[in-house]
Structures are given as structure tokens and as C-alpha cells.
Amino acid sequence: MIQNATDSVIEEIHRTREKISERFGGNIAAIAEDAARRQASSNRPVWKAKTPNEKDESCEQSEPRLILVVGRAR
Secondary structure (H helix, E strand, C coil): CHHHHHHHHHHHHHHHHHHHHHHCCCCHHHHHHHHHHHHHHHCCCCCCCCCCCCCCCCCCCCCCCCCCCCCCCC
């Protein structure tokens, strides 16, 4: 039961990826530019990973970090 649900989610991810790729002719730079443009216009906070050399002070920060969740392309 869980396997079928997992498979359908994975299949949906693959279909969405294919649609996006087709829309931009497989041009990864154009896909990335479009994603950056859409993210910037969304005004949603974006989680930014620390570089390996930065000290993790996540317990001391005043604002929570959020993870960007990309929705289904329409």
C-alpha cells in the first residue's frame, strides 16, 4: 500500500520534471533562471545552506529558517 503511494508520488515528480524540461527545451540554465525569477517574485523566505566553514548558530538566530518548497508546474 505504501509502495504504491510512493510510486505515484515519484511518477508525478518525473512527469512534472519532464513538463518543465519540455517547456524550456531541456535548457537547464533557462530552467534555473525561471525558477529564480518565480522565487524572487513570490516574496517567500528561502532557506540558505551554510558553507561547511561557517559556525552553526541556529539556536541563536532570531528568525526561523524555512525550506523552499517548489510547487507543481502549471
